[in-house]
Amino acid sequence: MRNENELMDYAMKQEEICRKNDSISDALFEEYGVNRGLRDMNGKGVLTGLTTISKIVSFEDVNGVKTPCDGQLWYRGYNVQNLVRQMGENGFGFERTAYLLLFGEMPTEEELCEFCKIMANCRTLPTNFTRDVIMKAPTKDIMNSMTRSILTLASYDSHVNSPDVISNSLRQCIELISIFPMLAVYGYHAYNHYENDDSMYIHRPEPELSTAENLLMMLRPDKKYSKLEAKVLDVALLLHMEHGGGNNSTFTTRVVTSSGSDTYSSIAAAMSSLKGPKHGGANIKVMEMMENIRENIKDVHDKDEIEAYLAKILSGETFDRKGLIYGMGHAVYSLSDPRERVFKSYVEKLAGAKGRGDDMYLYNSIEELAPKLIAGERKIFKGVSPNVDFYSGFVYEMLGIPQELYTAIFAIARIVGWSAHRMEELIGMNKIIRPAYMSVMKEKE
Numbered sequence: 001m002r003n004e005n006e007l008m009d010y011a012m013k014q015e016e017i018c019r020k021n022d023s024i025s026d027a028l029f030e031e032y033g034v035n036r037g038l039r040d041m042n043g044k045g046v047l048t049g050l051t052t053i054s055k056i057v058s059f060e061d062v063n064g065v066k067t068p069c070d071g072q073l074w075y076r077g078y079n080v081q082n083l084v085r086q087m088g089e090n091g092f093g094f095e096r097t098a099y100l101l102l103f104g105e106m107p108t109e110e111e112l113c114e115f116c117k118i119m120a121n122c123r124t125l126p127t128n129f130t131r132d133v134i135m136k137a138p139t140k141d142i143m144n145s146m147t148r149s150i151l152t153l154a155s156y157d158s159h160v161n162s163p164d165v166i167s168n169s170l171r172q173c174i175e176l177i178s179i180f181p182m183l184a185v186y187g188y189h190a191y192n193h194y195e196n197d198d199s200m201y202i203h204r205p206e207p208e209l210s211t212a213e214n215l216l217m218m219l220r221p222d223k224k225y226s227k228l229e230a231k232v233l234d235v236a237l238l239l240h241m242e243h244g245g246g247n248n249s250t251f252t253t254r255v256v257t258s259s260g261s262d263t264y265s266s267i268a269a270a271m272s273s274l275k276g277p278k279h280g281g282a283n284i285k286v287m288e289m290m291e292n293i294r295e296n297i298k299d300v301h302d303k304d305e306i307e308a309y310l311a312k313i314l315s316g317e318t319f320d321r322k323g324l325i326y327g328m329g330h331a332v333y334s335l336s337d338p339r340e341r342v343f344k345s346y347v348e349k350l351a352g353a354k355g356r357g358d359d360m361y362l363y364n365s366i367e368e369l370a371p372k373l374i375a376g377e378r379k380i381f382k383g384v385s386p387n388v389d390f391y392s393g394f395v396y397e398m399l400g401i402p403q404e405l406y407t408a409i410f411a412i413a414r415i416v417g418w419s420a421h422r423m424e425e426l427i428g429m430n431k432i433i434r435p436a437y438m439s440v441m442k443e444k445e
């Protein structure tokens with residue numbers, strides 16, 4: 001039998017050699033003008049593509065000077081805050097926005113109706129897929145469970161690759177967008193049954209329900225949810241659907257697509273990127289961090305105590321020792337992330353209704369204190385503010401959604417953006433993405 005301890009001891013011993021041979025000095029990056037993380041000295045991303053899918057604004061021109069401003073996000077020419085507003089109190093936006101992002105124009109009522117019907121018909125899994133794939137080796141890591149399902153679905157597709165690349169990829173993307181909620185929720189129920197010994201429910205989606213409604217219906221044992229809950233979840237999905245070509249998971253989609261690989265592999269790669277705690281996985285990390293803060297401070301109303309504990313998180317002294325305050329900061333936004341602002345308005349309503357005033361106070365205090373602390377400790381050129389995922393976990397928690405599903409919900413939304421970028425890459429680029437690495441290796445005899 002394999003001796004795990006022996007292997008771990010070996011890896012720990014060899015770590016030192018890896019560190020010695022894999023470290024490259026900052027001076028060499030400067031000498032060759034190489035931008036770490038494809039970002040320039042001011043944190044701005046290196047320009048690697050053109051897109052018509054979305055636009056992010058974080059700076060404005062003030063008398064010829066580039067100045068940080070409140071963030072804006074636009075989908076196919078429409079401001080996201082307006083898209084949310086236009087849905088009204090009861091309307092659902094996921095399907096309409098998915099159409100907009102995928103096809104580049106707002107659907108008429110007739111086009112939307114046809115698209116919803118197509119999606120409803122797609123919400124079915126191959127025979128015994130739930131039993132044979134999703135329930136096998138269940139895991140708390142729902143992103144992994146979904147990724148395994150996505151890759152396995154390729155074996156059930158008799159036309160994984162087809163000469164009609166564009167229409168075939170579009171078909172596959174629409175199918176995956178439609179069934180993502182099932183892969184996520186069934187993956188969770190399987191885990192919850194086998195690992196937590198809870199009852200398992202496999203409710204089939206209902207054709208007349210929206211994506212958000214289906215998700216809540218499939219999740220709940222009694223299939224019940226309120227209109228407000230479905231509305232809040234729909235807004236969360238709309239806000240997470242798309243964020244340009246440069247975010248880590250969308251860029252991954254574009255890189256894998258550019259090699260000629262298939263839809264399942266491109267989306268599986270994007271899932272693997274999204275789950276990272278610096279990207280979509282931050283929504284779970286925020287909740288773990290909040291729990292850790294609550295456990296370690298005596299009074300949630302004492303801002304000095306909160307500040308001192310945040311300083312410890314930032315110095316890597318406590319929590320996960322990574323030195324990050326999760327839910328804060330963004331690669332592009334400066335003064336604010338527009339999606340966080342929308343979320344906050346819902347959070348305040350929900351927290352009031354659910355008697356979570358103390359938690360709201362704690363979140364507000366962190367929102368006020370953390371940016372100043374981070375700016376004091378790190379080199380921040382553009383400003384640092386709460387991002388979309390600072391409040392998303394809190395919202396999901398108040399909706400009774402289990403923590404294991406938080407990043408999966410992000411994926412259920414972002415697959416629309418990934419799909420739109422896969423289509424744009426296939427239609428407009430036709431060039432393998434292949435940046436260069438300068439070798440600073442020393443030749444040896």
Ligand SMILES: CC(=O)SCCNC(=O)CCNC(=O)[C@H](O)C(C)(C)COP(=O)(O)OP(=O)(O)OC[C@H]1O[C@@H](n2cnc3c(N)ncnc32)[C@H](O)[C@@H]1OP(=O)(O)O
Pocket residue numbers: 042043277278279280282314323324325326327328329330331332374378379380381382383384387388389
């Ligand atoms: C959906 C999303 O993906 S939104 C982002 C979700 N992620 C998180 O909430 C995790 C916490 N935040 C972070 O790790 C970062 O802010 C990121 C990954 C989102 C962006 O990082 P960057 O692009 O490096 O941001 P920026 O250029 O402003 O950072 C400058 C410095 O501040 C640090 N910094 C930024 N945000 C934080 C933070 N929340 N906590 C501690 N340090 C931070 C960066 O690590 C960087 O330090 P370095 O130069 O020593 O590496």
Ligand SMILES: O=C([O-])CC(=O)C(=O)O
Pocket residue numbers: 242243244246247248330331332388
């Ligand atoms: O754009 C990024 O770097 C992160 C991201 O996906 C988002 O904020 O939605």
